[in-house]
Every structure is written in structure tokens, then in C-alpha cells.
Amino acid sequence: MIPRTMSTQHPDNVFVPFFARSALLEGEDEVTEAFYAFSVLGIEEQMWDFEGKEVDSFVVKKLLESHPEFFTSQRLGEDFRLTPRVPNPGIERSEAKFLMETLQGIPRSADYARIFYGESSPPIFEVILPMTTAPEEIERVYELYRKFVAGLQYRRVFDVKINEWIGDFEPREIGVIPLFETKEAILNSASILEEYIQGKPFEEQRVFLARSDPAMNYGLISAVVYDKYALYRLAELEEEMSVGIYPIIGVGSAPFRGHLTPENVDAVLREYPSAQTFTLQSSFKYDNSPKDVIKAVERINESRRENAEPVEEDKLRVLEKYEEEYRRQVKLLAPHIRRVARMIPPRRKRKLHIGLFGYTREVDGVALPRAIKFTAALYSIGIPPEVLGLGVLSERELEELGETYRGLYDDIEFALRFFNPEIAQRLGLDGLVKLYNEWKVEGVAEYIEGTKKVWKGFEGPVLELAAMRGFLG
Structure with missing residues (x-):
């Protein structure tokens, strides 16, 4: 299951959600928010944002312990996804080591899920890398987890292997979802992705195109045209490499930021027909009636991805x-x-x-x-x-x-x-x-x-x- 809807923690809401303890959402409120997105709104994925903010790293444990009946019937990691957005060490130097800490928390979350479900069932197996500009950045995160998180379990400590002592590290590898935010990165996203997946036995790869920051940097029209050009090139790459490419489009509520509101869902689906996943930000969730939000989420979830529309390069000039x-x-x-x-x-x-x-x-x-x-x-x-x-x-x-x-x-x-x-x-x-x-x-x-x-x-x-x-x- 590749999600059609992704709940995010973008702070664009006017009204404070009913479950919040204060106007500033943090900590336990965001754990509650994730459950609300899954259980009430029907959103299929929750971005767990480690980039630019403090966040609860024990979210999987708290969700499973607090709502056992729901997650017994609807499995976290299969029916619903929780996907961290991690710091990019090349951009956020002060948070660079927090990347390692975040990756190390993934096997711990898998342990909680194994105890809860009674079998191996990693609830987190992908991360989002913001401000991606080159294939090397994606490769580093992929290899960092594979070799220095999951791979360390085979190293010996004194007289025993680490996995024999503290248990297996799962998953053995993770998917890295590049988030392209600059003009150059968006326009070259297909080339960057091609170089990254070349030679890897991937059957699928997700990719994230920003919509809000490009509008702020280059203007509304440029942001839309650049994203649609990238979607077309990514569709060509998908066909050439026979690897499923599943784009995420980061849309907010105001037209400048994407115009994804409950009443404008069909227009956004027509605008980005080849996008697989649409972000549902805080304004979408809390500035509209729950009934309208649920209906809109159902509309997106039930829709199906269509072919990308061609965009000629002369439009860019x-x-x-x-x-x-x-x-x-x-x-x-x-x-x-x-x-x-x-x-x-x-x-x-x-x-x-x-x-x-x-x-x-x-x-x-x-x-x-x-x-x-x-x-x-x-x-x-x-x-x-x-x-x-x-x-x-x-x-x-x-x-x-x-x-x-x-x-x-x-x-x-x-x-x-x-x-x-x-x-x-x-x-x-x-x-x-x-x-x-x-x-x-x-x-x-x-x-x-x-x-x-x-x-x-x-x-x-x-x-x-x-x-x-x-x-x-």
C-alpha cells in the first residue's frame, strides 16, 4: 500500500484542534494528532517531523500502548504508515548528529511492534530527507542506516555479537525519500533519482516535491510549472527503469501553497494527476468541519493515480x-x-x-x-x-x-x-x-x-x- 494521503505537522492552522492542551502543539498532542488522523479522518500516513522541531521519538510505543484495539485490527506499517522527516546534515549542521539518533530509533520501534504483534512487523521503514540536491545525499542516508545502524548488529562486543546480546535490528535497510525544494533540484529530480537507484534491486521508490517553499522563492506559477515538469520527467524515468516511482506533492491550503482544501480536492487531483500522495496539512485538518475533511480524505484515498501531463521546456523560459x-x-x-x-x-x-x-x-x-x-x-x-x-x-x-x-x-x-x-x-x-x-x-x-x-x-x-x-x- 502506497498512501494517497499524508498528514503533516505544518503549522498553518487558524483554529486549535479540540484535543490540544494549548495553541502550540507539541509532544503528547502530536501523538494524539497521529491517532486522530488515522482513526477518525482516515488519513493513511503521518509524517513524523524531526526536521526543525522537537518531536516524541517514542511515538510508536505510545500509539500501540494507548490504542491497542485499533492497531490490532489496523496494523501500523501496513494499513497506516508513520514516516519520519529527518535533518539533512549538509544543511542543518547543528542537528547533523540527530540524524543518527533518529535512524537508531527505527529498530527500537520495530521491537515494540514485534512485542505487540507477536511477529516481525517493522512499523517504520522509510525516512524523508529534506533539501536534497544530489544523489550522494540520498545514498549517504541509505548506507548510514544499512551499515552503521542495522549493520552493527553483526559486530562483536567482547565475547558476543551485538544481535545475540540485545536482539536483531530490523528492518535491515530503509527507503530514503528525497524531498526536492529548490528550482535546480526539482527540475533535475529525475536525473538525481536515476543515479541513486541505478544498480539497486528496488521495485519502488518514493520522491517528494515541495510546493510551498518553491512558491515563496520563485513565485506561484513557477512553483506549479516546475513541479509538473518534474512529475512528467519522473514518469518517463519510471517507464525507462521499470521501477515504480511514487511522487508525493507537498500542498497546503492557500492557492499560493497548493490550494488543497476540502472543496478544491478535485481541482488539485486534476492539476497533479500523476502524484501518488498528497499532504494534508494542519489547516486542512482543523480549519474545516470534520465531516468535510473526512469526505475529502475519502475522495483522495479512493481516487487513482493517472498519467503525467507533458510539459515542454520552452514553458520554463x-x-x-x-x-x-x-x-x-x-x-x-x-x-x-x-x-x-x-x-x-x-x-x-x-x-x-x-x-x-x-x-x-x-x-x-x-x-x-x-x-x-x-x-x-x-x-x-x-x-x-x-x-x-x-x-x-x-x-x-x-x-x-x-x-x-x-x-x-x-x-x-x-x-x-x-x-x-x-x-x-x-x-x-x-x-x-x-x-x-x-x-x-x-x-x-x-x-x-x-x-x-x-x-x-x-x-x-x-x-x-x-x-x-x-x-x-
């Missing part, structure tokens, strides 16, 4: 001027984004994360908050990030890009309902005002009035503004 204009406008807005973002309350206890945008040379090292607060801040100001950069594209170019990005016009029109032309004009974004007027979208009067209040001294109900239309994330 059109995006160069769009990205340049997007970066120019983000640089102009950066001070205001930072000021408003500070007022948006957190939803998870996270460690400091190294964002891509602050290290992008084209914007002169402009530092910005992470994608969730970036999106929420721009909505609160009255300039949704979906519209940035659009002014340089002609009507013909938009139509051509719309042939690849199916939901382009719907997503832009959706975002323009939260656009405040007065604020844009004061900031010198006349091109966006012209776009707004040409599009002839009815504005949301109360929202526009609210953004005026935020602009005057950056005080007032920022959270309420974001929550008004369900757009903290």
Missing part, C-alpha cells in the same frame, strides 16, 4: 522575467511582511529554520519568515502573494502557461478577492492595480477595510484578518 519581477516586488514588500508576520501567532513549537529565500543572491540576501507566515502576512496586508509578478506576463503568455497550470485563472481570481488596490498603490505596485482592474473581480469590502487598519501602524486584529477567510496558511 517564459518564467524568467516573471521570477525577476516577483523577486523585485517581494524585496519591496519585505519590511512590511516581517512586521506583520511577527504578530501572527505560532501553532507548533519549532526550532529556527534556515529559509531558502534569505540566501537567494538575486534578492540581495533579503530575510523573510517561513512560507506560512509569509503567506498570512501578505493576505493580512491586502496583497496576496499569488498576484506578485503577474504584471510582466502578457495575456498570451498567461494563456500558454494556463495550458500547463490548469487552475491558474481560478487561483488568481480567488486571490484577487483579497487584494486591496489602495495599499498596492501606496506601495508603488501600480502594475498589480492595473491587473486587478482588468480582471474585474469583485473585492471583499470588509476585508479591504480590515487591511487598511493593519496598514495604519500595523496594529489591530491581524489574526482575525487572516482567520476571516481561513488563510493563516
Whole structure:
């Protein structure tokens, strides 16, 4: 079973879940969240995020001990999956050794499951490696586990082998799911994956394409087109190598971050027909009624993966001027984004994360908050990030890009309902005002009035503004 739905711990929710002890989810609340995702919502996989945050490493033990009846009838590791996202030592140097600690916890979880089920049944057998840029990074994690975690059981300690002393280490090897987040990595994902799986007896390989951070770094249209280009190349690789390639697409609720909401499920399935797994982030789970969420999860789970849509490379060239204009406008807005973002309350206890945008040379090292607060801040100001950069594209170019990005016009029109032309004009974004007027979208009067209040001294109900239309994330 390759999951169709993956619950994640992205902190993009406005409303606090009923089981949470505080607005900041952590520890026991996240264990409860995993069980809620499995047992109530019917989500098939839970990402367990060791990257950028503190997390309970005894989650398997706690799930099996707390809910024995459920996991007796529905096996963890078969009917439902728990998949850790681990730190990338090449990026997060301060967390580098935590990778080893996380990998060492996998055989321990297998021991708990063996005791619970009475037979060998490893509940964790894959990990997600963020910020992957080269095949060597995937190979290192694969070999680190195979040789220096599971492989150590055959070494001798004094007069006995380790596995004879403390038991076998299972699984013997793990799958490594590369998460591609930069433009270069996404566009080259098929080549990177091909080099990694070459010569290995793999029957299947999962791969993760980011959708939110690429939008923040390169703009909405680029993020979608790059991911769809990668999906097409991965489908070609699958056919060439006769290895099942199962892509995960990391979509959030706002159009800028993927537009996966209960009411927009079918549109997202049409947009990414060859994706196998769709992420269901916190906003999806907690900012909608449980009935709507369950129905949407069922819709995704029951759907079937289809063929990838071809994307020609000449479509990528059109995006160069769009990205340049997007970066120019983000640089102009950066001070205001930072000021408003500070007022948006957190939803998870996270460690400091190294964002891509602050290290992008084209914007002169402009530092910005992470994608969730970036999106929420721009909505609160009255300039949704979906519209940035659009002014340089002609009507013909938009139509051509719309042939690849199916939901382009719907997503832009959706975002323009939260656009405040007065604020844009004061900031010198006349091109966006012209776009707004040409599009002839009815504005949301109360929202526009609210953004005026935020602009005057950056005080007032920022959270309420974001929550008004369900757009903290």
C-alpha cells in the first residue's frame, strides 16, 4: 500500500484542534494528532517531523500502548504508515548528529511492534530527507542506516555479537525519500533519482516535491510549472527503469501553497494527476468541519493515480522575467511582511529554520519568515502573494502557461478577492492595480477595510484578518 494521503505537522492552522492542551502543539498532542488522523479522518500516513522541531521519538510505543484495539485490527506499517522527516546534515549542521539518533530509533520501534504483534512487523521503514540536491545525499542516508545502524548488529562486543546480546535490528535497510525544494533540484529530480537507484534491486521508490517553499522563492506559477515538469520527467524515468516511482506533492491550503482544501480536492487531483500522495496539512485538518475533511480524505484515498501531463521546456523560459519581477516586488514588500508576520501567532513549537529565500543572491540576501507566515502576512496586508509578478506576463503568455497550470485563472481570481488596490498603490505596485482592474473581480469590502487598519501602524486584529477567510496558511 502506497498512501494517497499524508498528514503533516505544518503549522498553518487558524483554529486549535479540540484535543490540544494549548495553541502550540507539541509532544503528547502530536501523538494524539497521529491517532486522530488515522482513526477518525482516515488519513493513511503521518509524517513524523524531526526536521526543525522537537518531536516524541517514542511515538510508536505510545500509539500501540494507548490504542491497542485499533492497531490490532489496523496494523501500523501496513494499513497506516508513520514516516519520519529527518535533518539533512549538509544543511542543518547543528542537528547533523540527530540524524543518527533518529535512524537508531527505527529498530527500537520495530521491537515494540514485534512485542505487540507477536511477529516481525517493522512499523517504520522509510525516512524523508529534506533539501536534497544530489544523489550522494540520498545514498549517504541509505548506507548510514544499512551499515552503521542495522549493520552493527553483526559486530562483536567482547565475547558476543551485538544481535545475540540485545536482539536483531530490523528492518535491515530503509527507503530514503528525497524531498526536492529548490528550482535546480526539482527540475533535475529525475536525473538525481536515476543515479541513486541505478544498480539497486528496488521495485519502488518514493520522491517528494515541495510546493510551498518553491512558491515563496520563485513565485506561484513557477512553483506549479516546475513541479509538473518534474512529475512528467519522473514518469518517463519510471517507464525507462521499470521501477515504480511514487511522487508525493507537498500542498497546503492557500492557492499560493497548493490550494488543497476540502472543496478544491478535485481541482488539485486534476492539476497533479500523476502524484501518488498528497499532504494534508494542519489547516486542512482543523480549519474545516470534520465531516468535510473526512469526505475529502475519502475522495483522495479512493481516487487513482493517472498519467503525467507533458510539459515542454520552452514553458520554463517564459518564467524568467516573471521570477525577476516577483523577486523585485517581494524585496519591496519585505519590511512590511516581517512586521506583520511577527504578530501572527505560532501553532507548533519549532526550532529556527534556515529559509531558502534569505540566501537567494538575486534578492540581495533579503530575510523573510517561513512560507506560512509569509503567506498570512501578505493576505493580512491586502496583497496576496499569488498576484506578485503577474504584471510582466502578457495575456498570451498567461494563456500558454494556463495550458500547463490548469487552475491558474481560478487561483488568481480567488486571490484577487483579497487584494486591496489602495495599499498596492501606496506601495508603488501600480502594475498589480492595473491587473486587478482588468480582471474585474469583485473585492471583499470588509476585508479591504480590515487591511487598511493593519496598514495604519500595523496594529489591530491581524489574526482575525487572516482567520476571516481561513488563510493563516
